[in-house]
Amino acid sequence: MAANSSLVTKREQPVVSTVPPRPLRHGPPWPSGCAPSRSAVPTTSCATSSWPTIAAGPRRCRPAGIPSGVQDEATRSGAPQQDREPGAGRRPGPTGGGVGAVETWRGPTSPAATVRWRAAAGTAAALHRRAAATIAAAGGVLDAIRPIPADQREQHELAERLRAAASLLAPGWLGAPLDAQSQDAPLGGPDVPAFVRIGIAQPLDDARFPAVIPLLGTGHLTVDADSRDPRVAGLLRSVLLRLLAAAPAGSLLVRGIDTATAGQLFAPFAPLADAGLMPPPVTDRTGLRAVLAEAEQWVRPTRPATARYNRHDRTLLVVIGSLPELTEPADLARIGALAREGPEAGLHLLVAGWPPPPLTAQTSQAPLARSTMISLRNPYALVGDPPGASFGSPGPQLPGTGLNAPVFLDESPPTPLLDRVCRDLAARFHADYRRTLDELLPDPSDGLWTESAAKGLSTTVGHAGERPVSLGFDERTPHWLVGGRAGAGKSAFLINVLYGLCTRYHPDELALYLVDFADGTAFTEIVPERADGFLPEDGADPGRPWLPHVRAVGVQADREYGLALLRELDTELDRRSTEPDRRRILCVLDEFPTLLAEDDAVTAEALRRLESVARRGRSAGVHLILTGRPTPALAALRARRDPFLAQFPVRVALPGGADVLEPTNDAAAGLPLGTAVVNTAGGLGGPRGATRGHERMVRFPDPHTDADALAVLRHRLWADRPAGSTGPAVFTGYLAPPRPDASEPAAEPTGPVVALLGQVVEVPLRPAAVPLDPSPGRHLAVLGPGPAAEDVLDGLVRSLAAQHAPGDVRFVVASLVDEADPTAAALCAEIARRHPVEQVDTAGLAGALDLAGPGYLVVFGMDGAAPGAVPAEGLRALLRDGPARGVHLISWWRGVRRFADQLAAVAEPEPATGGAPEPDGERSDGTGPGNPATIDHLLFLDVPEPEVARLLGRAVRWRPRPGRALLYDRRTDRTSLVVPYATPTAANAR
Numbered sequence: 005m006a007a008n009s010s011l012v013t014k015r016e017q018p019v020v021s022t023v024p025p026r027p028l029r030h031g032p033p034w035p036s037g038c039a040p041s042r043s044a045v046p047t048t049s050c051a052t053s054s055w056p057t058i059a060a061g062p063r064r065c066r067p068a069g070i071p072s073g074v075q076d077e078a079t080r081s082g083a084p085q086q087d088r089e090p091g092a093g094r095r096p097g098p099t100g101g102g103v104g105a106v107e108t109w110r111g112p113t114s115p116a117a118t119v120r121w122r123a124a125a126g127t128a129a130a131l132h133r134r135a136a137a138t139i140a141a142a143g144g145v146l147d148a149i150r151p152i153p154a155d156q157r158e159q160h161e162l163a164e165r166l167r168a169a170a171s172l173l174a175p176g177w178l179g180a181p182l183d184a185q186s187q188d189a190p191l192g193g194p195d196v197p198a199f200v201r202i203g204i205a206q207p208l209d210d211a212r213f214p215a216v217i218p219l220l221g222t223g224h225l226t227v228d229a230d231s232r233d234p235r236v237a238g239l240l241r242s243v244l245l246r247l248l249a250a251a252p253a254g255s256l257l258v259r260g261i262d263t264a265t266a267g268q269l270f271a272p273f274a275p276l277a278d279a280g281l282m283p284p285p286v287t288d289r290t291g292l293r294a295v296l297a298e299a300e301q302w303v304r305p306t307r308p309a310t311a312r313y314n315r316h317d318r319t320l321l322v323v324i325g326s327l328p329e330l331t332e333p334a335d336l337a338r339i340g341a342l343a344r345e346g347p348e349a350g351l352h353l354l355v356a357g358w359p360p361p362p363l364t365a366q367t368s369q370a371p372l373a374r375s376t377m378i379s380l381r382n383p384y385a386l387v388g389d390p391p392g393a394s395f396g397s398p399g400p401q402l403p404g405t406g407l408n409a410p411v412f413l414d415e416s417p418p419t420p421l422l423d424r425v426c427r428d429l430a431a432r433f434h435a436d437y438r439r440t441l442d443e444l445l446p447d448p449s450d451g452l453w454t455e456s457a458a459k460g461l462s463t464t465v466g467h468a469g470e471r472p473v474s475l476g477f478d479e480r481t482p483h484w485l486v487g488g489r490a491g492a493g494k495s496a497f498l499i500n501v502l503y504g505l506c507t508r509y510h511p512d513e514l515a516l517y518l519v520d521f522a523d524g525t526a527f528t529e530i531v532p533e534r535a536d537g538f539l540p541e542d543g544a545d546p547g548r549p550w551l552p553h554v555r556a557v558g559v560q561a562d563r564e565y566g567l568a569l570l571r572e573l574d575t576e577l578d579r580r581s582t583e584p585d586r587r588r589i590l591c592v593l594d595e596f597p598t599l600l601a602e603d604d605a606v607t608a609e610a611l612r613r614l615e616s617v618a619r620r621g622r623s624a625g626v627h628l629i630l631t632g633r634p635t636p637a638l639a640a641l642r643a644r645r646d647p648f649l650a651q652f653p654v655r656v657a658l659p660g661g662a663d664v665l666e667p668t669n670d671a672a673a674g675l676p677l678g679t680a681v682v683n684t685a686g687g688l689g690g691p692r693g694a695t696r697g698h699e700r701m702v703r704f705p706d707p708h709t710d711a712d713a714l715a716v717l718r719h720r721l722w723a724d725r726p727a728g729s730t731g732p733a734v735f736t737g738y739l740a741p742p743r744p745d746a747s748e749p750a751a752e753p754t755g756p757v758v759a760l761l762g763q764v765v766e767v768p769l770r771p772a773a774v775p776l777d778p779s780p781g782r783h784l785a786v787l788g789p790g791p792a793a794e795d796v797l798d799g800l801v802r803s804l805a806a807q808h809a810p811g812d813v814r815f816v817v818a819s820l821v822d823e824a825d826p827t828a829a830a831l832c833a834e835i836a837r838r839h840p841v842e843q844v845d846t847a848g849l850a851g852a853l854d855l856a857g858p859g860y861l862v863v864f865g866m867d868g869a870a871p872g873a874v875p876a877e878g879l880r881a882l883l884r885d886g887p888a889r890g891v892h893l894i895s896w897w898r899g900v901r902r903f904a905d906q907l908a909a910v911a912e913p914e915p916a917t918g919g920a921p922e923p924d925g926e927r928s929d930g931t932g933p934g935n936p937a938t939i940d941h942l943l944f945l946d947v948p949e950p951e952v953a954r955l956l957g958r959a960v961r962w963r964p965r966p967g968r969a970l971l972y973d974r975r976t977d978r979t980s981l982v983v984p985y986a987t988p989t990a991a992n993a994r
């Protein structure tokens with residue numbers, strides 16, 4: 005029946021209360037002759053149909069259960085058992101007599117026959133009387149148990165009345181046929197809609213009425229098949245469209261989940277996602293959990309002890325088109341709990357594919373509480389009773405039977421209609437709420453940099469209604485913690501803040517350090533543009549105007565880069581403790597959970613430094629913004645009351661970022677894109693309904709909607725930069741820096757030649773350069789199994805060659821492993837253009853150990869030499885005395901073990917230590933830091949941490965990965981993370 009049919013059908017529909025409650029998944033609810041005419045509808049004969057009709061059809065079909073009930077009743081009503089004869093319980097035949105009576109007419113009409121005939125006639129009369137009694141008794145029983153079904157005219161009248169009721173309950177968008185809906189139908193209504201149409205009920209061929217159910221404000225809707233069934237997809241889309249079109253603008257928030265079709269179910273609603281009215285659907289288990297967490301936050305009572313529910317002025321509708329395969333029972337239980345608790349808090353569920361197929365007998369799911377259940381048949385559907393009401397009105401004691409008519413579910417709305425509605429809603433949202441970046445900036449006519457940072461920094465972050473909301477960095481609000489799910493607008497929010505600050509404060513008063521740990525490109529637009537991403541700090545690059553306030557930027561930076569920045573800030577704070585500095589520093593760590601993601605020494609030190617910088621920076625003008633997606637790490641920090649969190653009184657929660665607020669604060673539940681909750685009390689909530697002075701919900705613009713305006717602003721800031729400004733140092737984690745051009749050697753070289761290896765991951769950036777001076781041990785070994793190490797050696801030697809005047813230096817090149825022969829040959833050919841080169845084998849290498857300087861012994865695959873082939877005595881002398889005569893060994897070793905053995909073999913007895921640091925452990929190469937017969941500089945590529953630690957005799961912090969190397973300096977016993985320079989070969993391969 006139509007929605008709220010209990011009111012109508014209580015009076016109008018036949019009462020079917022003696023029939024057992026109808027299990028929805030069994031056969032159709034109507035007998036043949038009453039079935040809809042669609043050809044695929046299976047017809048069920050009166051004799052086999054076990055369910056009552058909604059009303060009697062033309063043939064007054066009766067359920068098969070009725071006759072047997074009649075017989076039993078007749079038996080009970082007095083017909084003695086012994087009188088019963090075969091066939092006595094059957095309906096009379098066409099002639100009105102039983103089988104025996106017919107036979108008596110065939111016999112001869114003799115006196116004896118007449119006697120027999122009379123006897124037979126007596127029997128027939130007795131049978132007739134008994135049958136009449138049976139019919140009378142059955143009639144009485146039928147009258148007692150159900151009224152005489154209405155005739156067809158009544159059925160049509162009833163359908164007509166239900167149609168009228170439906171148009172009242174679900175007017176306009178909520179109940180109109182969508183394929184005939186006018187393109188101009190106005191959107192939005194005064195109230196959240198309570199009823200919505202799901203399809204057309206068709207009790208008779210020519211009797212139909214809209215099937216309407218209560219949803220928002222009442223409960224949920226479940227369908228037993230998921231979005232892969234086009235009828236389910238059509239139903240979900242049409243219900244969603246009706247609700248969105250009819251609800252007051254902005255009052256209905258939708259979250260979509262659809263794994264089976266990878267979100268295709270919601271594809272027609274994409275304009276809403278683009279507008280920020282509805283986030284893109286989630287398509288996996290992680291996304292499902294995020295939506296469930298948000299919904300739980302939505303229903304969670306503000307004060308659990310009182311179990312009172314928070315009432316939102318908006319409704320959250322979670323539409324599950326299909327659940328992830330093998331959704332865990334715990335997640336299914338969360339859905340069940342949300343169904344039970346949701347409606348009071350304005351949370352409603354549309355769940356397709358419920359109950360999900362059980363993984364085990366123990367995990368089968370009950371029907372979802374408080375939901376109207378739809379069971380698909382072919383081609384119609386059965387609709388169960390809505391929560392707390394009954395379509396069939398079976399009476400107070402008996403359970404409901406659902407809607408007693410087949411329902412043909414609404415099909416997917418026409419694409420142009422869907423598109424038009426979504427675009428109109430988006431445009432309306434845009435017009436009502438969208439703001440632009442310039443509304444957050446000072447009036448351009450006032451000029452740039454008119455505010456003073458002496459007492460703090462402040463910028464407009466958004467608008468609460470019409471009022472601009474400013475947020476600052478000062479002693480009371482020194483640091484901000486910003487949270488939001490992926491795509492919540494964190495970068496947009498940050499960019500607004502950065503432009504807001506950079507237009508208000510002079511670069512002499514504000515310096516920015518920006519690090520992005522994720523794979524985004526949050527900050528690339530405000531740094532100079534160079535394809536390689538590595539820039540000289542001369543500011544001359546005109547590629548793209550940069551913000552003059554920005555000192556350093558890490559794009560997709562390593563955790564080590566973030567840690568280096570924190571160390572740098574800590575050092576700066578040490579300095580400021582004695583020399584106060586009026587220039588404020590703002591450091592933004594975007595996706596900071598990545599920095600703290602591992603349970604290792606980097607995390608431990610980063611947490612310590614964060615706490616120290618935040619605590620000491622408060623009064624020293626050093627401020628932090630940390631942004632991140634929801635992460636268990638944050639909850640863990642909160643749980644253990646980590647001191648660093650206490651240093652962040654400002655919390656900004658964007659959509660999905662409620663975890664930066666206190667768990668009892670549900671202000672951020674269900675935020676749409678473009679909005680944020682700004683809280684200046686560490687995320688604390690407050691009394692419900694009360695105005696919270698420390699908390700505002702703001703709308704903020706997407707700065708990228710007007711890319712041209714943004715470019716003009718950037719150019720203006722750059723063009724006005726103070727004279728002598730240098731560009732930011734940019735570290736781009738995913739790029740290998742190009743090797744600096746080897747300048748022509750100076751006529752009078754002033755310092756030693758340096759071996760340039762790459763860029764040290766540090767703030768400020770600096771090259772990894774090994775000076776090849778005359779001290780004993782000034783040699784370099786590259787250790788690592790793969791071609792990357794071979795490439796490093798190749799590029800390095802080329803750069804060395806370029807640093808010497810032609811003919812000034814001699815090269816001896818040996819390749820002791822086959823795989824390096826081509827590289828060695830190409831290298832020799834290249835160097836030979838400037839310097840004398842000799843390519844040798846192992847024997848030649850042994851002979852060249854006493855090369856007269858200046859020169860280089862370059863060895864590819866030095867571990868490939870047979871044991872003893874390179875004499876230990878000669879090697880020891882080279883390592884110790886070679887640098888003094890300008891000879892350095894530059895070698896590549898594939899394995900650490902051969903290297904350690906060889907070095908141990910040539911190690912000299914350890915001299916008395918002259919103040920050099922003693923190693924903590926024992927070196928596997930047997931050499932100490934003061935040993936002159938050694939190799940002072942080791943570059944590890946792809947060598948596991950334990951092997952490096954064993955070789956160095958102490959713990960190291962190092963995770964081998966492509967594009968990274970660890971440089972060890974034996975003299976200082978220090979290690980540095982290095983991004984090796986791109987080599988010509990490697991660069992070509994990319």
Ligand SMILES: Nc1ncnc2c1ncn2[C@@H]1O[C@H](COP(=O)(O)OP(=O)(O)OP(=O)(O)O)[C@@H](O)[C@H]1O
Pocket residue numbers: 278279280488489490491492493494495496497524633677678679704705706707708
């Ligand atoms: N205020 C806004 N109004 C409407 N759309 C916005 C707004 N802010 C951002 N968007 C849009 O939302 C999308 C995601 O924005 P953004 O990249 O800033 O999110 P994010 O949280 O940084 O994402 P991620 O975590 O993936 O890096 C973009 O398409 C952006 O244009």
